[in-house]
Amino acid sequence: MVLIKEYRVVLPCTVEEYQVGQLYSVAEASKNETGGGEGIEVLMNEPYEKDGEKGQYTHKIYHLKSKVPGFVKMIAPEGSLVFHEKAWNAYPYCRTIVTNEYMKDDFFIKIETWHKPDLGTIENVHKLDSSTWKSVEVIPIDIADRDQVAHGDYKADEDPALFKSTKTGRGPLGANWKKELVSNPESPRMCAYKLVTVKFKWWGLQNKVENFIHKQEKRIFTNFHRQLFCWIDKWVDLTMEDIRRMEEETQKELEEMRKRGSVRGTKAADD
Numbered sequence: 376m377v378l379i380k381e382y383r384v385v386l387p388c389t390v391e392e393y394q395v396g397q398l399y400s401v402a403e404a405s406k407n408e409t410g411g412g413e414g415i416e417v418l419m420n421e422p423y424e425k426d427g428e429k430g431q432y433t434h435k436i437y438h439l440k441s442k443v444p445g446f447v448k449m450i451a452p453e454g455s456l457v458f459h460e461k462a463w464n465a466y467p468y469c470r471t472i473v474t475n476e477y478m479k480d481d482f483f484i485k486i487e488t489w490h491k492p493d494l495g496t497i498e499n500v501h502k503l504d505s506s507t508w509k510s511v512e513v514i515p516i517d518i519a520d521r522d523q524v525a526h527g528d529y530k531a532d533e534d535p536a537l538f539k540s541t542k543t544g545r546g547p548l549g550a551n552w553k554k555e556l557v558s559n560p561e562s563p564r565m566c567a568y569k570l571v572t573v574k575f576k577w578w579g580l581q582n583k584v585e586n587f588i589h590k591q592e593k594r595i596f597t598n599f600h601r602q603l604f605c606w607i608d609k610w611v612d613l614t615m616e617d618i619r620r621m622e623e624e625t626q627k628e629l630e631e632m633r634k635r636g637s638v639r640g641t642k643a644a645d646d
Contacts (some may be wrong), residue, residue: 378585379507382569382593383495384516384600385553387545389563390490392604392611394466398618399532399610402625408640409632413438416633417626423463430465437473444587446580452477464488481576484588488569494556497565503570511570514593518600519548528598528641538605545607558567569596595641 386393405415416436423432437458443451455477462471467490475482489500495515497509517523519535531537535548545563549555556564571592577585613621 376581377572377574378589379510379570379572380512380514380589381501381518382514382567382571382596384518384567384569384596385495385556386518386567386604387548387552387556387563387564388565388604388607390467390492390565392563393490393565393567394615395615395618396603396610399613399621400599402618403620404599404602404607405625405629406632409629410636410640411638412633413440413638414633414640415629417622417629420622420626423637428463428465429457430463430469433460433462433464435460435462447584450577450580459635478575480575480583481574483572483574484592485572486569486592487572488567490565490567492562492565494553495568497566497568500568501570512596516593516597516600517553518597518604519552523597524601525594528594533598533602533605535601535604540566540607546604548604567600571639598641 388396408414414437416438417433418436419432419434421432423430437460438456439458440448442458450454455475458473458475460471460473462469469486469488469490471484471486471488473484473486473548487501491497491500503511514581521529521534522535535546537547541544556562571589571593573585573588573592575581575588
């Protein structure tokens with residue numbers, strides 16, 4: 376069995392803008408999560424073409440020893456908390472698969488994302504069969520809703536309800552910002568439809584861990600997209616050439632950061 380949920384993140388930017396913003400924010404967020412022997416190691420980042428699909432392929436390793444809950448640490452052998460992330464970014468469609476060599480076929484996280492120029496109104500955008508779709512819980516994420524942010528994750532300078540972009544004039548996002556987009560059809564808007572499939576086959580822990588992973592994915596999607604919007608003035612003028620250059624520099628920086636310093640970034644809640 377697997378646990379599938381679809382997260383819908385509406386943003387006040389275009390699908391084209393988001394392509395650059397997402398890649399910029401991934402690179403920046405990676406630095407915030409790396410240090411002290413843990414974090415993100417980039418093995419590959421190169422163009423791919425397969426079965427008529429073209430895009431960018433990345434293979435990353437996540438070293439996560441301190442970033443998992445205590446009940447997982449208790450059962451995890453030394454060296455097993457290393458995860459491989461392979462991503463195929465054929466924008467506006469992206470597919471990411473996370474695996475673990477210790478658990479092999481008993482564990483994976485699959486994230487499939489469609490980026491569409493709407494306000495999250497498409498049902499079954501991933502075209503699942505009807506019986507599977509009926510079992511999928513749809514979870515809307517409002518980047519301006521502080522109640523959706525864990526207390527320890529909140530940062531005032533990454534709050535879309537407070538931020539105003541000097542370059543685009545967008546923000547701050549009030550309580551009714553999505554309704555305002557409905558009444559202003561010319562305003563930039565898009566939705567990231569993120570279908571997350573989780574499998575963790577371990578007797579006695581399956582439900583607990585699968586639900587924990589989904590809780591963490593929602594937390595990551597929420598925090599990441601709040602950052603992305605509040606960083607818009609840093610990325611809105613960048614080209615894809617700028618991004619690829621930045622990714623190369625980030626790959627070298629991450630390697631150095633992982634080898635030194637202290638553990639940084641998000642830690643898991645144990646509940």
